[in-house]
Amino acid sequence: MALHSEVLTETPLPTWSSELERVQLLTTREAQTLALLAAGWPNRRIAVRLQVSERTVKAHVACILQKLQVESRLQAGLVALSYRHMYESTMAGDRAAS
DSSP states (O other): OHHHHHHHHHSOOOOOHHHHHHGGGSOHHHHHHHHHHHTTOOHHHHHHHHTSOHHHHHHHHHHHHHHHTOSSHHHHHHHHHHHHHHHHHHHHHHHHHO
């Protein structure tokens, strides 16, 4: 058990800094798709929510992966969650300063 803890605490976590900068390259629809993807939604459910075809969602996901320069939906979702965390942290700081 100690070995697993050691490996997990010594392995550097990705910062996603370059990927976070690329989030601004996404269209509004791609950003909506990314948010739902980060929530764990499958393509079919995203399609129903956005009122588009599943094929369109697949195209959005492909563009998201390309623009963020990530290899998987999982990585894209992690970027989205990091972006959201960063944004919420900034908003909390702005409210505290007011």
